[in-house]
Amino acid sequence: MRRVTIREVAALAGVSPSTVSRVLNGKDAGHMRPETKERVLAAIEALDYTPAKAARILRKKKTGVVAILLPDISNPFFSLLARGVASVAFEQGLSTLICDSDNSPEKETQYWDILLAEGVDGIVFVPVGRPNEAKLKRLLARGVGIVVADRRVEGFPAVEADNRGGSAALAEHLISLGYRRLAYIAGPKGVSTAEDRLAGFARALEAHGLTPVTVRRGDFTLRSGYALAREVLSQHREVDAIVAGNDLMAIGVLRAAEDMGVEIPETLGVAGFDHVLPADLVRPRLTTVAVPAYEMGREAMRRLLEGSDEGKVLPVKLIAGDSTPKRGGDGPGKEPKAVKSQGR
Amino acid sequence: MRRVTIREVAALAGVSPSTVSRVLNGKDAGHMRPETKERVLAAIEALDYTPAKAARILRKKKTGVVAILLPDISNPFFSLLARGVASVAFEQGLSTLICDSDNSPEKETQYWDILLAEGVDGIVFVPVGRPNEAKLKRLLARGVGIVVADRRVEGFPAVEADNRGGSAALAEHLISLGYRRLAYIAGPKGVSTAEDRLAGFARALEAHGLTPVTVRRGDFTLRSGYALAREVLSQHREVDAIVAGNDLMAIGVLRAAEDMGVEIPETLGVAGFDHVLPADLVRPRLTTVAVPAYEMGREAMRRLLEGSDEGKVLPVKLIAGDSTPKRGGDGPGKEPKAVKSQGR
């Protein structure tokens, strides 16, 4: 019935509670007589002692729990990010609470309260949209560390990818391949990731005297990519490539094209952004921009631990896939099918 | 940075910490001046105070967390049971930790250690097989309440279903419908649920001078039901019904029959046990025995809270489905197809 305490261990080992505590916390580096330590260890073993977590937390004012609050754990990008966060936390002996706001700002706000009550030591935060500022301030006032990942939030350190640059590079790539009539399916308004990618894309086109045929707004889900691609394909038959704000939506584009009998990549080029899906999941292999999601998670967690308040922009990498072959009559060998299909 | 404490709330409200504590814990029933309570509430609100969980736990020697340790959360029976447990816990303001031992006695044993370290207040336990007694004793010695659910374990209170009676009733039902050459696919050896159902079944047959054509051992998964049904159907072509130890295995039987071109229910009757799947999940509707899984979870949790050390057997109910139609020539109307098929 009764719990074994540090005092009993100390008594059995013939030392003071402080000494036991030192052993427990690895604060015995060099300065402790090996035999003392051994006696303590033996006593712990003999009594089957487990330190009372609550007492520790109360004393240290740390729970040893960090959280990652994200919009959608079923999105592979976020799950990879979460794994990165958890890996660094684990290395530090911390537990990670994964909280899925389910793309709902309300749920997100609720989670702030829960996390506050749980007394988490820090939070890696991927906001749904514009987060509830009042709640954020409350957390900050409590001394909870917050690092934003993947997206930017005013006044918080953010670890993000070079979305603008990556998107511009992707656009350049498509133009160099001969694509001219490009449609863009962007992510949600107000999400920095989506805005940056759109902006980089538009800027690159502009530099070549081009403008997107059309720009639509999705929500980074496969479903929305599918729906918007159907719209684009039926309303703008001249489009020669659709660029999506992430890979999930790009896959939605592939599915829509398939269902509408549009051949990919012969008739329509498709590109995405993220490159976190298993390489062979879809065919043709998607042209995309690789974002280091796992490393982003790790970096965010590191900054949380350091208490750093500076952001970081991680480099991205263009991945040329089969979903955007060279277009137009200037290629070697036979006339690409793409040309035939322009009358679609 | 600093945490608001109960003292500050007390000071602002012009009362003592105990009074604040009383309000916090709802121990003000009747005996507290309403205006006092109101002042306290106002102070809590004003300071945005949240009680420190760790201090509470330390003082009360309760974590407010209970666990359910089960073999397979993907088994609908267990997930329903878990929901029952969690629902009662929630009503009492407790959190429920769901631990999946993944049908592995080793994992199960590991979980005992984890739960011990977590300091859970109680455990609803659905053992994989014969549990590790040494570990169980350790937990008990720590004063952790344990209630076994669905299965029996020597020396612990168990909430279970009337498996023996239900299974006997099922067998009686099949015999009354004209089935005579019955095969039985049982659950794992040493699991009381499996043994009781098999025993009830065999006893009922015996009472009619019958014996099972064959008895096999599965592990309550759809997969094992499938594999064993294939064996039975190829080795014992005379069987006119297969009874499985649970619905999941019964569905495996349906799939096996399907793949082998055996018509159900015309050629072969099939019955299961549990009745926790969505009613229309499979066709034909399965003859089975309804076990109140959710209520079983609730009852187990209630006993855990009461600290009761008595077990309980819950009643079950025979569900006559389409998977075991009346068999033989004595039915009204046209000759059942089943008769034709006896030559299989």
Next chain:
DNA sequence: GTGAAAGCGCTAACAC
């Protein structure tokens, strides 16, 4: 190198 003592923030007797 190790011990003594002072709390972390809360609740539960026990006073009044």
Next chain:
DNA sequence: GTGTTAGCGCTTTCAC
């Protein structure tokens, strides 16, 4: 009805 007091089990200065 409400306040006072004494810890829950641990870590951490500060002595020695």
